[in-house]
Amino acid sequence: MGIYTRPVLEINLNNMVDNYLRLQKIIAPAKPSAVVKDDAYGLGADVVAKALFDKADCRDFWVAHAVEGVKIADFVSGANIYVLQGIGEDSLELFKKYRFIPVISSPEMLDFWLNHKISGIKPVIHVETGLNRLGFRTEDLDKLSDECKNDFSLVMSHLACADEKDHFMNSHQLENFKFIRHKYFPHLPACLSASDGAFLGPDFCCDMVRLGAAMYGINTAPYRPNQMKNIITLKAPVLQVKYLPKGEFVGYSATYRAGTDKKIAIVSAGYGDGLPRSLSNVGKVFFNIGKSMAEARIIGRVSMDNIICDVSSIDNLKVGDFGFFVCDDYTLDDIARDAGTISYEILSRIGKNPRFERKIIK
Amino acid sequence: MGIYTRPVLEINLNNMVDNYLRLQKIIAPAKPSAVVKDDAYGLGADVVAKALFDKADCRDFWVAHAVEGVKIADFVSGANIYVLQGIGEDSLELFKKYRFIPVISSPEMLDFWLNHKISGIKPVIHVETGLNRLGFRTEDLDKLSDECKNDFSLVMSHLACADEKDHFMNSHQLENFKFIRHKYFPHLPACLSASDGAFLGPDFCCDMVRLGAAMYGINTAPYRPNQMKNIITLKAPVLQVKYLPKGEFVGYSATYRAGTDKKIAIVSAGYGDGLPRSLSNVGKVFFNIGKSMAEARIIGRVSMDNIICDVSSIDNLKVGDFGFFVCDDYTLDDIARDAGTISYEILSRIGKNPRFERKIIK
Numbered sequence: 001m002g003i004y005t006r007p008v009l010e011i012n013l014n015n016m017v018d019n020y021l022r023l024q025k026i027i028a029p030a031k032p033s034a035v036v037k038d039d040a041y042g043l044g045a046d047v048v049a050k051a052l053f054d055k056a057d058c059r060d061f062w063v064a065h066a067v068e069g070v071k072i073a074d075f076v077s078g079a080n081i082y083v084l085q086g087i088g089e090d091s092l093e094l095f096k097k098y099r100f101i102p103v104i105s106s107p108e109m110l111d112f113w114l115n116h117k118i119s120g121i122k123p124v125i126h127v128e129t130g131l132n133r134l135g136f137r138t139e140d141l142d143k144l145s146d147e148c149k150n151d152f153s154l155v156m157s158h159l160a161c162a163d164e165k166d167h168f169m170n171s172h173q174l175e176n177f178k179f180i181r182h183k184y185f186p187h188l189p190a191c192l193s194a195s196d197g198a199f200l201g202p203d204f205c206c207d208m209v210r211l212g213a214a215m216y217g218i219n220t221a222p223y224r225p226n227q228m229k230n231i232i233t234l235k236a237p238v239l240q241v242k243y244l245p246k247g248e249f250v251g252y253s254a255t256y257r258a259g260t261d262k263k264i265a266i267v268s269a270g271y272g273d274g275l276p277r278s279l280s281n282v283g284k285v286f287f288n289i290g291k292s293m294a295e296a297r298i299i300g301r302v303s304m305d306n307i308i309c310d311v312s313s314i315d316n317l318k319v320g321d322f323g324f325f326v327c328d329d330y331t332l333d334d335i336a337r338d339a340g341t342i343s344y345e346i347l348s349r350i351g352k353n354p355r356f357e358r359k360i361i362k
Numbered sequence: 363m364g365i366y367t368r369p370v371l372e373i374n375l376n377n378m379v380d381n382y383l384r385l386q387k388i389i390a391p392a393k394p395s396a397v398v399k400d401d402a403y404g405l406g407a408d409v410v411a412k413a414l415f416d417k418a419d420c421r422d423f424w425v426a427h428a429v430e431g432v433k434i435a436d437f438v439s440g441a442n443i444y445v446l447q448g449i450g451e452d453s454l455e456l457f458k459k460y461r462f463i464p465v466i467s468s469p470e471m472l473d474f475w476l477n478h479k480i481s482g483i484k485p486v487i488h489v490e491t492g493l494n495r496l497g498f499r500t501e502d503l504d505k506l507s508d509e510c511k512n513d514f515s516l517v518m519s520h521l522a523c524a525d526e527k528d529h530f531m532n533s534h535q536l537e538n539f540k541f542i543r544h545k546y547f548p549h550l551p552a553c554l555s556a557s558d559g560a561f562l563g564p565d566f567c568c569d570m571v572r573l574g575a576a577m578y579g580i581n582t583a584p585y586r587p588n589q590m591k592n593i594i595t596l597k598a599p600v601l602q603v604k605y606l607p608k609g610e611f612v613g614y615s616a617t618y619r620a621g622t623d624k625k626i627a628i629v630s631a632g633y634g635d636g637l638p639r640s641l642s643n644v645g646k647v648f649f650n651i652g653k654s655m656a657e658a659r660i661i662g663r664v665s666m667d668n669i670i671c672d673v674s675s676i677d678n679l680k681v682g683d684f685g686f687f688v689c690d691d692y693t694l695d696d697i698a699r700d701a702g703t704i705s706y707e708i709l710s711r712i713g714k715n716p717r718f719e720r721k722i723i724k
Contacts, residue, residue, distance in 0.1 A: 003450035003474040006427055038634035038666055039716065064634070064667040065368055065717045085601065085630050085667060088365035088682075090719065099599075106602040110683040112365040132612040133668055134602055134628050160616055169616055190623075239447065240468040250494040254522055254531055266496050268447050272400035272426070277707045278640075304400055304710060305426040305447060306495055319470035340547055345639045348666060352714040354401065355427045357452065 002320040004237035006357045007269040009350065011043050013051040013362040015229040019215045020056050027198050030205035033060035035086060035194065035212030037068060041344065042274075042351025043216070043232075047360055050075035062210055066091035069100045071343075080272040082124055092116055103156065105134035107143070122153035125185070128320070129176040129192075130169060154208070155185045162196035162204070166225050174203060175193030181204040196220035218343040219333050226333065234326040234350055236269035238319055241311065250308055251300025256281055265296065265311045267323040273356065275325055276339040277355050283338050285309045285323040286330055290317055293329050326350070364436045364682040368719045369631040371403050371712065375413040375724040377591035382418045385588065389560050392567035395422035397556065397574030399430060399446060403706070404713025405578070405594075409722055410668045412437035424572055432657035444486055452723075454478055467496035467520065469505070474622050476510075484515035487547070490520040491538040491554075492531060502548050516546045516570070524558035524566070536565060541553035558582035580705040581695050588695065596688040596712055598631035601679050603673065612664025612670055618643055627658065627673045629685040634666040635718065636711030637687055638701040645700050647671045647685040648692055651678055655691050688712070 009214035024032045041047035045063070049072035052058035059079045063069045067082045080101055086109050087095055087102035094329055095102060096118055104110050106128040113123060125214065128135035137155060146288055149296040157177050161167035177192050189207035195214035197204045244250065244262040271277045283298040296309040311317050332343040339346065386394045402410035404720050407425070411434035414420035414444055421441045425431045431443045448466035448471050449457055457464060467488040475485060490497035497519060519539050522527035539554050551569035557576035561583040573583055581588035606612065606624040609670045629647055633639045645660040647669065658671040673679050688697055694705040701708065 003471055004452045005447045005450040006429070006452045051438050067368070085367045087489050088367040088599070090366045106604075106681060109365055109601070128604075129383055130611065131614075132606055132626065132662070133665065137604060139605075160611065160614055164615075167616075169611065237450070239471070242468075242490075242494075242499060243501075244494055248494055249492065249522065249531065252493075252522055253526075254529075264494065271707050272710050277703055301493070303495065304706060305417055308495055319468055341639055344666060346632050348634050349711065355429050 004320055005239065006270050007234065007236035007273050007361065008322070008359060009356040010233040010359045010361060011047075011234065012229075012231045012233075013047065015217065015231040016048065016215055017051055017055045019217060019228045019231070020052060020058065020211060023195060023209075023211050023214055025057070025295070027205045027209045030202070030213050030357070031060070031208045032058065033062060033191075033208055034058045034215065035062045035210050036072060037062060037064035039068065039351065041212070041216055041347045042349065043347075044351065044358070045071045046075055051362060053079060059196060060208065066094040066100055068096075068097055070094060073098050087113060087116075095121075105136070107136070110148075124154040124156055125152045127155060127157050127177070127180050129173040131158050131160040131173070133158065138180065141180065144184070149184060150187075152185070152188060154191055155181060155188045156191040159193060159204075162193060162200060163220055163222060165200065167219070170200060170204070195312045197253070209355070213344055216347060217332060218347070222231050222333070226331070228322055230328045230331050231326075232326045232332060232347070232350075234269075235322040235324045235325065235326050236267050236273070238265045238317065238321050238323060239268050239306070240266045241317055243318055251280075252303060253301060256300040262310055263312045264299065264331060265309050265317060265323065267306065267307045267309065269325065270303045270307055273274050273353050274346070275302060275307065276341065276346070276349070277302045278339045279307075279335075283335070285325060285329060285331065287311070287314055287317055287321060287323055289314055289321070293324070293327070296323070366599035366682055367601065367630055368717065369596065369635050370684070370721060371703070371718040372595040372723060373409075374591075374593045374595075375409065375722060377579065377593040378410065378577055379413055381579060381590045381593070382414060382420065382573060385557065385560055385571075385573050385576055386418070390522050393422070394420065394573050395424060395553075395570055396420045396577065397424045397572050398434060399424060399426035400710050401433070401713065403574070403578055403709045404710075405713065406556045406713065407433045408437055408721070413724060414422060415441060422570065423594045428456040428460070428462055431460055432456060435460050437704060440581055449475060449478075455537045458484075463515065466658045467498070468561050469498070472510075484513060486516040487514045488568065489517060489519050489539070489542050491535040491542070493520050493522040500542065503542065504636065506546070511546060512549075514550060516545070517550045517554055518553040521555060521559045521566075524555060525582055525584055527562065527583070530564070532562060545630045577707055578709060579694060580709070584695070588693070592690045592693050594694060594712075595686065595690075596631075596670045596711070597684040597686045598629050598635070600627045600679065600683050600685060601630050601668070603679055603681055613642075614665060615663060618662040624672055625674045626661065627679060627685065628669050629669045629671065630667065631687065632665045632667045632669055635715050636708070636713070637664060637669065638665045638703065638708070638711070640701045640703070641697075645697070646692065647687060648689060649673070649676055649679055649683060649685055651676055651683070656685070656687070659687070664669070
C-alpha cells in the first residue's frame, strides 16, 4: 500500500494535437488557429502552444491578454499572437517588445491604437453581429476612414449560440457578418467562428477558425456524441477509509446524514483544486477497482482540500488508491453537467492550483 | 481618458494583519496560528506569511500540502509549518528538507510515519469529533500504544457548523473532543477551532486556534455584522460602452433580451479570472462615479474574459473606467451570496489567474 497526499492532473497533449488536426480537416479550406487564452484554459499555455507549434504547424495563436502572450512567445517563434482584449496603457510596452497583434473592439481603443501605432503591425477589428459583447456596431464603422479600414489584417466576430445547431441566432449573426464584410471590409480575410461554429459548415468557417474548447476535448456540438478525445485526467489519493454509523452527519453545515451504516472515503482534493463546491451531495468520484470503474457519490459539502464520498458498495478500496474526478469515462462535460455549469468553467478552474502534480503526456 | 485591459487585484495586507491581531485578542489566552493553505486562499502564501511573521509575530502556519509549505519556508524562518493533508511518498523528501510537521489523520498514515520518522519532529494527530472528514475514530485511537500517543505534539479536530452559534453540532463536537483529550491525550496541547470557532468562547479556543477565513476578511460569524476589515479589491476596466437596442439579445445562449433600449458596458474580467459563471444575470458591478458607488446589474452569461452589465442609469461612464467586483462596499460575502456559494470559494478562485495585475498594500 502506498500513501499519497497530492492531487494529480494528467494532460494528454497527443490527444490535444489529434483533436486539433481533426478539427483542421473539418474546417478546411479555412485555416485553423489555436485559442490559448486563460493560460490555455488553465492547462499551461507554454506547453500547449509548443505542442501545437511543433506537432501541428500551428502559426496563429489567440490569447486574451498581452501578459498571456509573453508566456508563449519563446515557444512559437515567428507565429502570429493575437490579443483578444486588445491594447491599452497597461500593455503597450509588451506589444512593442513582442510584436503582438491587438484586436481592436471599440472606437476608443482604435483612437489609442492610432496614437500609438506599432510599425509593421496590422490589428484585427472586432465587429458586433449580435452577441452584444465586444465589437464595433455599424454606426461606429460608418465613421471609419477608408485609410483606417485598409489598415486592418483581419475582421472578426463571435457567435452567441453556435453550440445549438438550429438556433436562429446563428443565421442571424452570419447574415450580419456577411453584410459588414461586404460593406466595410470587402478585401479583408475574416474569422467568425470558435470551435462550436466549426461544426456549422463552410459559411461559418470563413477564412480562419479559432479552435479552443473542442481542441481541449469539450463537446462543442452537444447535439451529437463527442468526436473529440478527452485530454484530461484529474485524480486524487484516498487519505482515509472509515466507518460512518447510521445517523451521523457529514461535512460542513451537516448537510448529509447517514440513513444506514456506511463506509466513506476522504479524497485529497476540493474546491481549492478547482472542483466546484456545487458538486456537494451530487457529484461523483470514480475508483479503478477490478475490471471497470466503480462510481461513488459525493456526500456532504465539498470543502477546500477534501471531498467525502460514499464507498459502501466498493470492496477492497484502500488508503492510497486514487479517486478520479475527470477521466475518459467521466469527462469534463459530465462533471460540468453534475456541477450545473459548462465544461469551459470546469477546465479553466482545475489547472490553476500549483499544488497539483502535473503529468504531461506527449 | 485612459485605455486599460487588465483586471487588477489589490490585497491590503495591513488590514489582514489588523484582522489577525484583533482575532488574537478575541481568542486570548489561546495562541493564534495562521492558515495559509491553498496559496493563502489564492492571495499568495509567500507575501501573506511574511506579513504575519514580520508584523504580527506569527510563528505557527498551516498549509494543506508540503509543496505549499515550500513557498513560505524562506519567509518564516524558525516557525512551525503544519501540513494538514499529512505526509506520504509524494512529499516525504520535502518534510525531511524543510522539517514540516505532518498532521496524521489515519492509522495507515501513522504506519507510514512510524516507518519514516524524521528525528526531532513530533506530528499532530487529527481526531474525528463529528465532521466525518479526516481524523481517527475512537476505535482506532484504542489501538495506539502509550509510546505512540506521547510522540505527538498537538491534538486537533475541526468543527462542522461553527458559523451557526447555536447549532447542536458545536456542543456535540466539543464534548467529543473533551472526551478524547481526557482519555487519550491528557498531556497534549489541543486545537479544535478555525476562525468560525474563534467566536464561540474560550471552551472552543483550547490552546491554539487556526485563523484563516476571518483573517482574510470573511464574516465567519454571520449571525452578527462583520467585525473584520475587507482586504480585497477586485476591479477591471471597461473596454466598451455601447447602445443595446430594445429586443436584442446579450451573451452566450442569448439568455438576456433587452426589454427597452439600454446602455451596456463590457468589463474585462470573467470566470477565467475567478468570477463565478453563476453570477450570470444576477451579479453586480459597481462604478465609482461621482460621490458614491453606482450599481449595475450583470446581464447575460458571464464569459471567460468579459462581463456585460446594464449601465443605462449611470451617466458619464466611459471606456477606461473601472468596474468593481469586490470592494469595501461589496465584499466577498456579498458576491458569494449573489453567486450562490460561500466567500471561501470566491476567495480561493479570484487570486489564481496570473493575468491579474496584483497590487499589494503593506
